[in-house]
Amino acid sequence: MNVIAGVRDFATRHLRESGIFVAFVAIVVLFAALNPNFLSPNNLTNIVLQYSYILILAIGMVMIIVAGQIDLSVGSVVALTGAVSAVVVIREGMPWYVGVLAALVVGLLVGVWQGFWVAFVGIPGFIVTLAGMLLFRGLTYRVLDNVSLSPFGGTYYNIANGFQNGLLGGYGVDVFTLVIFAIGVAGYAWSQWRTRRGRIAYQQPVESMPLFVLKIAVVAAVVMWFGYQLAQSRGLPNVLILLAILVIVYGLVTQKSVFGRHVYAVGGNRHAAELSGVKVRRVNFWIFVNMGFLASVAGIVFSSRMNGAQPGAGNMFELDAIAACFIGGASTTGGVGRVGGAMIGGLIMAVMSNGMQLMGVPQSIQQVVKGLVLLLAVAFDIYNKRRAAALR
Structure with missing residues (x-):
């Protein structure tokens, strides 16, 4: 009974965070029931490969939103940086790392440009990045001369499509992948233990020890199961290592x-x-400089995944990244939001997109569902604020 009471108290105090996890688990269970292939090793690997760039964008976007700003240009920056890499590597025949560096430099310059107008001129971020969305999309067309460039091949292609496997041998599964996930679980448990001890030292409320152990055990079980699925497929994706870092x-x-x-x-x-x-x-x-940097990283990953650059690349990516942050707990008024929450929000978007694609749901209906989920997430945020105000 004490554990049940502790769970109830923990869920009440962390309503927004626990609600996100419950929603994520419910969506996964729903699609797994509707399509047995949803949780197959190959499909889980594909989810990681196909949506990693949205998660990268969400990391930078959550910092923008927490600071009370918004960035509508990241999709265009993804296209521009990918285009620059393609011109350098494919058209000019330079080494892959030169293309990566060129894309990162362009992303940083974009961040400096937009950060200057927002921070020192005082133009709202919404207006600056709306202009940037048009500006950088136009530059993408100019850089590519309105045509697609492909293929990258080689090392550049393996940035988003390569895997680390076979390094420790295997017995039907990739042992290296399992070891890396086990290290990650151990690191998470140690971090949570340190955080708990710190809160106790400052006489802050913490969950009971049985609930704490249960939380660690559940997270460990889910993470190791996911790692086992990847180990059964192609091993540890390079892009997952980048995302984890x-x-x-x-x-x-x-x-x-x-x-x-x-x-x-x-x-x-x-x-x-x-x-x-x-x-x-x-x-x-600096938050806009950082967003430019992460948008360039996403541009490199996306162009690598597509094995080329297209003028229309990155279309609507900014809305997916923003939706991931709000679904993951960021507040529309700023000051609230976490990187972990944005990752869960991004995974919810990824799972919904992948699950509906497997079911053959038309693209139009997929957009309707995503829009409704975003609306409900913001409504939940407003409800929480009103509830908190009423309790004061």
């Missing part, structure tokens, strides 16, 4: 660094942040 780094930046705390302060109350000594303009500038 980005999630860990940006999770630490947003939750443990001074800059991360300043981002939340600016989004929560800009005026109070200024009075507290936070350099608001600098924060706004």
